[in-house]
Amino acid sequence: MASTPRWRAALTKALNLPENKYQNVYQLATVDANDDPRSRTVVHRDILSPEGYQNLPILLTTTDVRTPKVSQIRGHPRVEITWWMGGSQDQWRIYGPVRLVPSPDVKIDSRSASQPSLALDRMDEQGFDWEKKRLDVFDGMSAHMKASWCRPPPGSTIKSYDEAKKWPQTVPKLGEAETDEDKRNQEQALRNFALVLVEAVEVDWVQLAEKPNQRTRFTRNGEEWKEEIIVP
Amino acid sequence: MASTPRWRAALTKALNLPENKYQNVYQLATVDANDDPRSRTVVHRDILSPEGYQNLPILLTTTDVRTPKVSQIRGHPRVEITWWMGGSQDQWRIYGPVRLVPSPDVKIDSRSASQPSLALDRMDEQGFDWEKKRLDVFDGMSAHMKASWCRPPPGSTIKSYDEAKKWPQTVPKLGEAETDEDKRNQEQALRNFALVLVEAVEVDWVQLAEKPNQRTRFTRNGEEWKEEIIVP
Numbered sequence: 001m002a003s004t005p006r007w008r009a010a011l012t013k014a015l016n017l018p019e020n021k022y023q024n025v026y027q028l029a030t031v032d033a034n035d036d037p038r039s040r041t042v043v044h045r046d047i048l049s050p051e052g053y054q055n056l057p058i059l060l061t062t063t064d065v066r067t068p069k070v071s072q073i074r075g076h077p078r079v080e081i082t083w084w085m086g087g088s089q090d091q092w093r094i095y096g097p098v099r100l101v102p103s104p105d106v107k108i109d110s111r112s113a114s115q116p117s118l119a120l121d122r123m124d125e126q127g128f129d130w131e132k133k134r135l136d137v138f139d140g141m142s143a144h145m146k147a148s149w150c151r152p153p154p155g156s157t158i159k160s161y162d163e164a165k166k167w168p169q170t171v172p173k174l175g176e177a178e179t180d181e182d183k184r185n186q187e188q189a190l191r192n193f194a195l196v197l198v199e200a201v202e203v204d205w206v207q208l209a210e211k212p213n214q215r216t217r218f219t220r221n222g223e224e225w226k227e228e229i230i231v232p
Numbered sequence: 233m234a235s236t237p238r239w240r241a242a243l244t245k246a247l248n249l250p251e252n253k254y255q256n257v258y259q260l261a262t263v264d265a266n267d268d269p270r271s272r273t274v275v276h277r278d279i280l281s282p283e284g285y286q287n288l289p290i291l292l293t294t295t296d297v298r299t300p301k302v303s304q305i306r307g308h309p310r311v312e313i314t315w316w317m318g319g320s321q322d323q324w325r326i327y328g329p330v331r332l333v334p335s336p337d338v339k340i341d342s343r344s345a346s347q348p349s350l351a352l353d354r355m356d357e358q359g360f361d362w363e364k365k366r367l368d369v370f371d372g373m374s375a376h377m378k379a380s381w382c383r384p385p386p387g388s389t390i391k392s393y394d395e396a397k398k399w400p401q402t403v404p405k406l407g408e409a410e411t412d413e414d415k416r417n418q419e420q421a422l423r424n425f426a427l428v429l430v431e432a433v434e435v436d437w438v439q440l441a442e443k444p445n446q447r448t449r450f451t452r453n454g455e456e457w458k459e460e461i462i463v464p
Contacts, residue, residue, distance in 0.1 A: 082273060
């Protein structure tokens with residue numbers, strides 16, 4: 001049983017501090033078709049790892065398959081997460097390959113085939129059920145959040161803010177759709193909903209609450225994490 | 233006199249809300265030499281615009297010229313800022329060309345010459361004194377913050393966190409250095425300190441406190457801002 005890297009234990013501890021209560025969001029940076037950087041705030045959902053390999057963490061967030069970040073990830077499947085926890089004054093930068101897990105009904109290239117992807121590949125080998133995970137994460141969202149995947153394509157133009165009032169406001173849990181409308185909405189939401197999996201291979205942790213400030217770089221070489229103290 | 237774009241007025245208003253008190257930081261996304269996205273948290277310092285052109289805002293943050301983001305900006309002078317204000321649940325994504333203003337003693341290519349750069353070029357034409365601004369922003373920082381530019385190169389490895397205790401802890405204001413050591417430190421800090429100027433040409437504003445959520449895309453065409461309501 002491989003051990004948890006120090007940064008993962010520290011990140012989990014920081015995330016559970018009361019002063020970091022609302023800091024479960026981070027910025028996900030991608031590269032677009034013009035090679036320009038793009039970045040947006042997303043909600044952190046989970047940290048996974050292959051069974052028996054706590055040393056190979058994967059951060060899980062979610063998206064709508066129709067957003068620009070999905071085509072950006074397909075075009076360039078490496079990303080950086082920047083997680084600023086203002087309560088405890090910690091910054092975590094997490095860099096690595098990324099994979100999408102869309103609906104089985106949606107044909108997008110969901111594997112970063114050309115990327116070295118140790119943790120994700122190992123979960124595949126272990127027969128991890130990605131579709132079950134996708135459904136579980138979807139079902140864990142609020143009814144209001146579930147409805148956000150029933151909107152027209154994110155970023156498309158509309159005539160007025162009032163148009164949003166016509167869109168579905170809630171979508172029930174799986175197995176609880178009663179009306180035809182609820183069933184249709186649930187299907188549409190599930191078709192648009194995708195997991196985004198970021199495999200950590202480089203982590204840069206800055207601790208600004210420490211005086212003098214501390215900064216540590218963790219680099220995964222094979223399955224081992226190397227830890228270096230660096231200048232903040 | 234051109235008028236302030238609506239997003240700029242709304243951003244300034246949001247930033248002044250008591251619930252956004254500690255939210256004067258954002259993530260600056262760049263592209264590195266491998267075309268990978270990189271992103272880190274920086275502190276917002278100011279919004280500038282050419283005299284008489286409130287419609288051409290430039291966001292100002294700062295850096296150490298020895299950091300990787302400086303070579304990344306030189307290699308690819310377009311960036312995106314992601315500014316999440318958790319208090320009011322607003323996200324601002326601000327995309328555009330970027331320019332560095334280093335010390336006159338440091339020879340780096342500080343102009344994004346190939347970039348369309350209306351606001352920055354106009355400030356040049358108006359004879360704006362960038363070096364004076366650089367000194368003013370430096371002098372407005374705390375003595376502790378000023379000392380952060382006297383450290384060894386950011387990101388370089390050190391043997392232990394204790395090494396940081398040997399570095400200068402404070403640097404006095406300009407004109408107030410008395411000892412030789414203070415003078416040396418001030419010189420070194422000023423040599424490493426640079427402005428980072430991001431000219432806004434695309435702004436994406438999401439308002440999650442509004443129900444239903446609202447999202448607006450602002451695009452600068454020439455000197456005019458086009459505003460579109462888009463799907464969140």
